[in-house]
Amino acid sequence: MLSTLKKSAHLRRDVLASLVVFLVALPLCVGVAVASGVPAELGLITGIVGGLVVGFLPGSSLQVSGPAAGLTVLVFEAVQEFGLGALGAIVLIAGLVQLALGALRFGRFFRAITVAVVQGMLAGIGLVLIFGQLYTMADVKQPRSGIDKIAGLPRLVAEIATSSAALTAFAIGAATIAVLVLWKKLPAQAQLVPAPLAAVALVTAATAVAGWSVPRVEVQGILSAIQPPGMSDFASLGSLAALGTVLAFALIASAESLFSAAAVDRMHDGPRTDYDKELMAQGVGNAVCGVLGALPMTAVIVRSSANVQAGAKTKLSRILHGLWLVLFAALLPAAIGIIPLAALAGVLVHAGCKLIPVKDLLPLWREHRGETVVLAVTAIAIITTNMFEGVLLGIVLAVVKCAWETSHIHLDVHETTDGRLLVTLTGSATFLRLPRMLETLEALPHDRPVELDLSELRHLDHACRITLENWAQQRGTTIGVLAKA
Template identity: 55%
Template structure:
């Protein structure tokens, strides 16, 4: 007997003295990436900016200390912005804590039941469609604060209001000012990626925010800016009296979407480094613990975030200490320097989220899927379109159902070949998978054979024969034999 053993993370890692320098530097890079995104996601979600920081702190310190993944960094994610905003609008911000708490407990249960690996068995078209749909909704909503306007509540209102928004942005001082600062943010962020590697150690997102904010302050521009209050004033225990059917449904949606996004991120991050692989069920429990704490504090939900995780790997992190330290830096910043956040214009954060939404669209991947498999591309478009038109849950579920139907259709491919052998014999050869989905075609061929000929039915090329097709073949053979003709059914041994 051969016994396979898995080396532990502790055995595969060098001592902390050899890795602390790398982890300290990486933690500062991740902190600089996470800070503006935590604030931006919170503002876009319709909650105080402080709650985004709280989620980032919990994601760094609580989830960072737990096993599961070594390099993933957790916090508030742009992918959940649409879901949180809709939930707050429907149930109120007071219900957010109990929803996130319930979602976290459900994630822990799913991890304990070893359901984490099942999240990997989702069609790439659905995943890409979900991300593209979220990106479209994010862009559509953030165009308004990017141009100095108030965001409408409904999707149709956002679409129908675009012409008026463009007129406002091009003809009013407030619109031109906000748009100019936002465009400056995106331009600096993108161009920074073309600088030498040593310079790129400072994240482009941070540089874009600092430059645009500095210009707006130095020029004395009249812009709406982030409102930051006392961190302790925004924290509150969940109110369990708010639980109803809608809140329970929101818990399930938050748990599933957060889990899927975290574990999709894990698969991507594992391809970026050669260290210990993610243990999916353990990571799901860790994410659930983080969301449970966020729920108890009334903060935003969290997921593992690919942008921060990639920055962590690229900055040379060696252990989970880097993500814990990034949470410590977030906490120290919001406690010691909260006034700095109040200088950032809303248009700057909107620009960052528009840029994030554009990256979520993944246009190169969509184009590649269109060339490779139009059916998969149709599932992507269906998923993204329904997310924009309805909501995240409806679009994702519809995409999953479409993917299941497509898969069932593909695996039930059946080839039926009829070859005459002389004047009195027919040879019918079946290849592939004979399932109920192909039963009408199979019956059409068999019942179309004349009752005056001997038939040899060759089933040796079938990979699968379900009960419905088996019964149809048996009934057809019985009728042929009752007519006094020979039917030779050849089955695989």
């Protein structure tokens, strides 16, 4: 009897949670697709696959997958460079790469990526998203590169100030952002309606009542939007740039999904995530999205946290959210066509702001300045170059920082009773510390016998060993005890 009541309670909570997640996912699916430069329906298709395909698979039971704002910039660049037809091929191959990584049990290794790189990646994405969508809010064509988007802001301001059409569109986007910000200050009963849905609905209604003529979302229909990639699309991906794009899709989507899983695990006391299975589930989802020619997917922290906070207990909630998306796309497709593009741009500007860890920057700078530098360099590199190169630079910088911090070495010089100078080295002797070691050793008096004691070293790399042996030979001194390392 108790078991039956418990199952009934779980079912009720999962159904209610699925409705909340659906209402959060709907405007984001459409907005991410539009910002990525693809038909709005492709975002809905990815959301549906995230619910009805990935929702059934093992891994993380409560996190929800779909198109993510974090991949918007990369998708936009890929579509601009390779064309919309090649997007499905890129996503399909990226999904197969994720499947292979999961089968080889690489899932747990993504947890080793420093948080500073991930935060820098999200901050860079957020900044590019903000700068790009500001142009969409004003119905002005946005420049392609991040630097050009920043450099063009004065021109954008002038356009808004001198054009009534741009000012009207920008006001719609600004009103959307205002609703999103103020919605959290309303009573709890009002907040039962998700903020993105409320903002888009209110602004859309106000625009219709005012009779403003502004660009709106173009609707084609789910079935007509599905365009599986052909052989020519796969053939166009033979370049090094295309390979880099595929790897960027696979690695960034995987990292974002698994970091989201770690965050979701901290929100509930249910089953923990199996990272390898979750990685394979994401791979299956992206492979299906690729076959359908849709957007790539990741686990999305916004929907996942909404799912947990709404009381979801099993994976049924995320499956049902996919079903609600199907029903909406089938029964109310025209509802998408009345949404102003500026309203969706406002949602994404707000989402981009939330990707930037503003509150964490000052405490991080006080406690770990090196991590702050990694974060900032990663974000700036993404703005000035592209996603893949920015993340790669961040990872390299993090590795160099770690190597530098762990290669501490101390040289202690003291005189023995017989007049010799005994130099004891402690710590880790790596090539990064060679200049400092040689400066100290070369400053020793040349008229005194010297002996090196390396027994206290934790690590002695080949470069340091050879350099110290050469120095000792030139100096005519001895290395008393070699380090065990």
